[in-house]
Amino acid sequence: xxxxxxxxxxxxxxxxxxxxxxxxxxxxxxxxxxxxxxxxxxxxxxxxxxxxxxxxxxxxxxxxxxxxxxxxxxxxxxxxxxxxxxxxxxxxxxxxxxxxxxxxxxxxxxxxxxxxxxxxxxxxxxxxxxxxxxxxxxxxxxxxxxxxxxxxxxxxxxxxxxxxxxxxxxxxxxxxxxxxxxxxxxxxxxxxxxxxxxxxxxxxxxxxxxxxxxxxxxxxxxxxxxxxxxxxxxxxxxxxxxxxxxxxxxxxxxxxxxxxxxxxxxxxxxxxxxxxxxxxxxxxxxxxxxxxxxxxxxxxxxxxxxxxxxxxxxxxxxxxxx
Ligand code: ADP
Ligand code: MG
Numbered sequence: 001x002x003x004x005x006x007x008x009x010x011x012x013x014x015x016x017x018x019x020x021x022x023x024x025x026x027x028x029x030x031x032x033x034x035x036x037x038x039x040x041x042x043x044x045x046x047x048x049x050x051x052x053x054x055x056x057x058x059x060x061x062x063x064x065x066x067x068x069x070x071x072x073x074x075x076x077x078x079x080x081x082x083x084x085x086x087x088x089x090x091x092x093x094x095x096x097x098x099x100x101x102x103x104x105x106x107x108x109x110x111x112x113x114x115x116x117x118x119x120x121x122x123x124x125x126x127x128x129x130x131x132x133x134x135x136x137x138x139x140x141x142x143x144x145x146x147x148x149x150x151x152x153x154x155x156x157x158x159x160x161x162x163x164x165x166x167x168x169x170x171x172x173x174x175x176x177x178x179x180x181x182x183x184x185x186x187x188x189x190x191x192x193x194x195x196x197x198x199x200x201x202x203x204x205x206x207x208x209x210x211x212x213x214x215x216x217x218x219x220x221x222x223x224x225x226x227x228x229x230x231x232x233x234x235x236x237x238x239x240x241x242x243x244x245x246x247x248x249x250x251x252x253x254x255x256x257x258x259x260x261x262x263x264x265x266x267x268x269x270x271x272x273x274x275x276x277x278x279x280x281x282x283x284x285x286x287x288x289x290x291x292x293x294x295x296x297x298x299x300x301x302x303x304x305x306x307x308x309x310x311x312x313x314x315x316x317x318x319x320x321x322x
Pocket of ligand 2: 091
């Protein structure tokens with residue numbers, strides 16, 4: 001069992017940023033609207049995530065530490081229609097097998113919270129504790145028992161860059177959730193839940209709040225929305241295009257390139273598109289192969305949108321073109 005967890009950890013937990021990703025997904029699934037992340041030592045010394053979600057009681061905590069102890073699949077049917085972000089029930093046991101993990105959590109119905117502490121997969125402490133409704137998860141000494149993996153990590157700066165990126169990406173899809181990141185005690189991200197998407201994107205990209213909104217759907221099933229930095233504001237290398245498919249950040253260069261291609265004519269020569277593109281496609285089509293094959297759809301759509309994406313055509317916030 002412990003070995004299985006460590007093997008799974010190899011898949012789920014590649015680096016500190018993958019831990020942050022799994023934990024943020026869990027917090028979002030728990031309905032949190034405020035997520036704070038604290039990092040020390042690039043994530044190898046400490047990753048702490050504090051959320052105000054629905055929390056867990058003692059039984060839930062023990063359950064979530066078991067492999068496939070997910071609360072997100074209730075029957076076979078659910079498997080076909082997964083709407084929550086997590087569904088494998090592997091993240092916490094995997095992370096726990098390669099770190100010193102503690103979970104403190106309290107539900108709304110309970111006066112007291114519960115806390116467990118594990119050391120490389122072995123339970124060392126469990127007791128009631130006072131804490132706010134929600135969950136605090138701490139991961140210390142990531143890969144402390146797997147020196148080979150520890151060695152594989154890059155510089156603190158690089159690892160922090162990946163963490164920063166994960167949080168920024170989630171802040172764009174979960175745009176009504178507050179996100180805070182503290183690195184070695186210093187606050188580096190603070191995005192209030194009251195910021196709208198434009199304000200968030202401007203802050204993340206260090207750009208003025210001047211974006212062209214895009215919103216169209218050809219058939220009701222496929223949809224492209226987004227915010228593109230006003231062409232005259234795009235300076236080479238300063239800002240880039242973030243692409244999401246069904247709420248997930250896409251790193252695939254071909255997709256990003258294809259989207260950029262579709263915007264040719266809209267941008268000035270030599271300038272790279274920058275901003276945010278959100279593609280929505282039916283879940284069963286959400287494979288890279290599918291998306292690549294269907295980039296034509298995106299091309300066509302983006303060409304259409306360029307008709308009105310001209311200076312002077314900037315839509316006021318929240319207003320969409322019929
Ligand atoms: P999965 O997300 O695939 O279900 P995880 O190992 O990531 O698997 O989490 C296991 C379970 O632990 C979740 O299904 C959920 O019930 C519970 N859990 C984890 N993190 C939190 C959290 N921050 N708040 C509430 N419940 C959580
Ligand atoms: Mg999960």
